Amino acid sequence: MIKLLAVDMDGTCLNKRSRMTDRTLDALKKTADAGILVVPATGRNLGCLPWRIVEEKGLYRYVISSNGAQVTDCATGEAMFQTMMKKETALKLLEDCRKIRVGITSHINHQYLVQGGLLALMGRLIFGKDAKAVYRVHSMEETVRKTRHGIEELQFYFLTPDSRRMIREVLNRYPDLMSAYTSIYVEVFSRGTSKGTALLALRESLGISKEETACIGDGENDLPMFAESGLTFAMGNSVPELKKAADFVVPDNNSDGAAAAIERYLLKLKEK
Incomplete structure (x- = not known):
């Protein structure tokens, strides 16, 4: 059973205009409502998360930011994991x-x-x-x-x-x-910074296994995150390497591919 969904933002949840559609936001909300932890995993820093998810109270608690340089517990403000440049x-x-x-x-x-x-x-x-x-x-x-x-x-x-x-x-x-x-x-x-390293640290902190983790992404920087997830979705606009590594390839970011991954697969598995 999936307990955690790590999801990329740019190129995944956001379209080519860097906007999140109502359908994608609704899918993320349904994920959280189903008891699955939604974890934004982004190259952005914590202060530049998409405003639509920031304003959606209760959608997420943990964030992987700056390509895995930090994992933050947004409920306490605590940095749970860091790999900073000297x-x-x-x-x-x-x-x-x-x-x-x-x-x-x-x-x-x-x-x-x-x-x-x-x-x-x-x-x-x-x-x-x-x-x-x-x-x-x-x-x-x-x-x-x-x-x-x-x-x-x-x-x-x-x-x-x-x-x-x-x-x-x-x-x-x-x-x-x-x-x-x-x-x-x-x-x-x-060196050592990656979304995968950060996701592993978060999983271990929460006691969640690889098999209980899913992720959605589109870029090379999502490959390490795929390695730490039991269920993986590559966007239709993904780099070829990510598509090869994915369990499923979904529509691109201009066609609500992230929402499709959640609706067609993730929530269906939750119902079983």
């Missing part, structure tokens, strides 16, 4: 990237920090109403140097054709860091 490592990396033309953002203390005005504007345009914790900073180095909190993640946006190559060359000198590339930016976090 401050000295983050500062050295930022120093090494000074001469590379990149935009810089970070996840620190549940906030999305953006160096410079243009990226801050882009962040608010992308996140929209979800951007409750997007803040502009003048210098990311100075912000990291002064913070008393752990660094969940750094992100570097490629501003020139050479930026990607140059960033990769720098990151190759940091064996204690992991990176995940997209077409326009790279996410950097502490």
Whole structure:
């Protein structure tokens, strides 16, 4: 019997406009009403969760954020699990990237920090109403140097054709860091950070087995989460590797695929 559903947000519960439909929200509510723990598992920081689930009281208690850098008990505010980047490592990396033309953002203390005005504007345009914790900073180095909190993640946006190559060359000198590339930016976090590691820590804390866990996702960063789940659903828009690893492939994120996974499979299993 499934007791926990870990579900990705962007590309899974959210459509191409970064919006959650009524059908998907209703499916998540039915999951919670059936006694299954709904756990958002996202690359976003805690302060930028989709507003529709934030405003739905009682929908979830636990959140896996920043690609697994932290698991938070939202009822108590407790960080149940953390894998933070060392401050000295983050500062050295930022120093090494000074001469590379990149935009810089970070996840620190549940906030999305953006160096410079243009990226801050882009962040608010992308996140929209979800951007409750997007803040502009003048210098990311100075912000990291002064913070008393752990660094969940750094992100570097490629501003020139050479930026990607140059960033990769720098990151190759940091064996204690992991990176995940997209077409326009790279996410950097502490080695060992993954949604899978975070989900395992949460499962063990709650006494829930792998066989009692389900998950839905679309990206490479969801693969470790699949490895810690007994029932897995890949969205129709998923990367090929995730589709191969999934028990079921459902419609894409513009066709309420996450809702379909819940309605057609998860809740049906619960009824048996």
